[in-house]
Amino acid sequence: DGGITQSPKYLFRKEGQNVTLSCEQNLNHDAMYWYRQDPGQGLRLIYYSQIVNDFQKGDIAEGYSVSREKKESFPLTVTSAQKNPTAFYLCASSGYGYGYTFGSGTRLTVV
Amino acid sequence: AQSVTQLDSQVPVFEEAPVELRCNYSSSVSVYLFWYVQYPNQGLQLLLKYLSGSTLVESINGFEAEFNKSQTSFHLRKPSVHISDTAEYFCAVSRDSGGSNYKLTFGKGTLLTVNP
Numbered sequence: 001d002g003g004i005t006q007s008p009k010y011l012f013r014k015e016g017q018n019v020t021l022s023c024e025q026n027l028n029h030d031a032m033y034w035y036r037q038d039p040g041q042g043l044r045l046i047y048y049s050q051i052v053n054d055f056q057k058g059d060i061a062e063g064y065s066v067s068r069e070k071k072e073s074f075p076l077t078v079t080s081a082q083k084n085p086t087a088f089y090l091c092a093s094s095g096y097g098y099g100y101t102f103g104s105g106t107r108l109t110v111v
Numbered sequence: 112a113q114s115v116t117q118l119d120s121q122v123p124v125f126e127e128a129p130v131e132l133r134c135n136y137s138s139s140v141s142v143y144l145f146w147y148v149q150y151p152n153q154g155l156q157l158l159l160k161y162l163s164g165s166t167l168v169e170s171i172n173g174f175e176a177e178f179n180k181s182q183t184s185f186h187l188r189k190p191s192v193h194i195s196d197t198a199e200y201f202c203a204v205s206r207d208s209g210g211s212n213y214k215l216t217f218g219k220g221t222l223l224t225v226n227p
Contacts, residue, residue, distance in 0.1 A: 042217055042219035043201070098205075100215060101157075102155045102156070103154050104153055105153065
């Protein structure tokens with residue numbers, strides 16, 4: 001079945017450490033997105049990419065980086081510059097159609 | 112640019128009662144509208160969408176939403192809720208894109224809690 005796979009489901013980061021969240025899709029979608037979700041704040045857009053080798057900052061890009069070397073993959077790196085990284089991270093994709101397909105999320109905790 | 116306002120952050124109801132989750136949007140162009148549902152520790156799932164045509168759209172599990180252009184609203188309703196409907200619900204809008212990739216703008220969500 002087609003879908004989006006996020007891994008790992010749970011991730012723990014030490015202070016000053018970079019971590020990378022994986023997002024892979026087999027839907028042949030052109031566009032991919034990363035959102036951060038905190039209680040009571042809804043979804044906030046971090047980065048998005050509408051085509052391979054191109055991506056744009058969203059509303060809260062500081063402290064994060066992405067790459068889009070393949071159509072299927074859009075990994076997110078949470079760098080040590082992100083001072084409050086504990087959150088639920090959601091990846092989504094969209095194709096020639098309507099709306100998004102979401103992954104099941106990665107919960108990142110600073111220890 | 113588009114914006115979405117979900118008027119209630121939390122809606123508690125009793126099982127088998129009706130419920131309405133309110134959503135208003137702002138846009139200077141034609142829009143597509145969506146409702147997503149999120150169960151705890153999961154991603155969002157598409158519940159229903161309005162693209163064109165009939166202003167009343169329905170989901171397979173008994174929810175419906177009506178597009179009201181004059182009031183710029185897309186409220187979600189269910190005549191009788193179940194415990195299993197407990198979840199967070201997100202309203203979203205994008206510009207009418209003719210199928211191209213346009214970003215969705217999400218509301219902040221409404222937590223529906225169904226009590227026995």
